[in-house]
Amino acid sequence: MSAELTPDLQVEHLSKRYQGAAGEVAVLTDVNLTLRRGDALAIMGPSGSGKSTLLYILGTLDTPSGGSVKVEGRDPFGLPAETLAAFRNRCIGFVFQDHCLLPQCTVLENVLVPTLAADAADPQAEPRARELLRRVGLAERITHFPSELSGGERQRVSICRALINQPRLLLADEPTGNLDRTTAHTIGTLLLEVCRELQTVLITVTHSPELAARFPRRVELVEGRLENR
Ligand code: ADP
Ligand code: MG
Numbered sequence: 001m002s003a004e005l006t007p008d009l010q011v012e013h014l015s016k017r018y019q020g021a022a023g024e025v026a027v028l029t030d031v032n033l034t035l036r037r038g039d040a041l042a043i044m045g046p047s048g049s050g051k052s053t054l055l056y057i058l059g060t061l062d063t064p065s066g067g068s069v070k071v072e073g074r075d076p077f078g079l080p081a082e083t084l085a086a087f088r089n090r091c092i093g094f095v096f097q098d099h100c101l102l103p104q105c106t107v108l109e110n111v112l113v114p115t116l117a118a119d120a121a122d123p124q125a126e127p128r129a130r131e132l133l134r135r136v137g138l139a140e141r142i143t144h145f146p147s148e149l150s151g152g153e154r155q156r157v158s159i160c161r162a163l164i165n166q167p168r169l170l171l172a173d174e175p176t177g178n179l180d181r182t183t184a185h186t187i188g189t190l191l192l193e194v195c196r197e198l199q200t201v202l203i204t205v206t207h208s209p210e211l212a213a214r215f216p217r218r219v220e221l222v223e224g225r226l227e228n229r
Pocket of ligand 1: 018
């Protein structure tokens with residue numbers, strides 16, 4: 001398959017079972033998904049349907065029980081632990097419902113955190129962080145601390161942090177869950193815009209029908225499978 005035809009994310013027959021006290025729980029049974037750069041997908045589904053589990057596996061923070069995940073044609077779960085950590089740091093950006101910013105670090109420092117794991121300092125990291133913060137309208141706030149920002153501003157910082165290593169995959173787990181309606185709309189717009197501008201694969205889990213409706217592709221997780229919506 002030529003590089004152009006290789007999907008950036010390909011998921012085939014993915015399954016996930018957890019061993020609980022009361023026996024085995026099958027959370028994902030047969031998940032299939034093909035996404036390319038610039039694709040934006042919203043995942044919906046009731047609480048407990050496995051949305052976070054799926055996102056964590058796609059982000060290589062959890063392992064599948066069966067099936068395959070390929071990012072740029074490569075199976076990340078075939079990599080040794082140290083290589084996998086580097087791969088995750090370089091290729092995958094996460095945005096969570098709670099921004100998870102470090103309170104003792106400034107906005108700029110928070111955005112730079114994912115660059116600290118690299119073997120050698122990247123001289124382009126700080127200019128890139130400043131440009132991302134400018135892009136999301138926070139140029140004037142780079143020396144501020146998270147406690148000095150609104151919920152929407154903190155979420156914009158966490159989006160910049162997720163994008164600092166120019167990931168192929170941007171994964172967001174209910175990124176607007178803690179925000180008021182207007183702020184949620186702004187964050188939704190921002191995610192869709194950066195997906196298009198930076199040509200990432202964007203996958204957003206959301207409970208909000210309003211946010212999901214703005215995504216070109218929508219699926220619902222039902223009984224461990226994805227159904228088109
Ligand atoms: P959602 O994000 O859609 O609300 P989750 O992916 O968090 O759902 O959880 C799906 C199901 O998997 C739930 O029933 C949950 O209890 C179970 N689950 C999630 N993580 C674990 C775990 N580490 N061990 C056992 N069960 C788990
Ligand atoms: Mg969840």
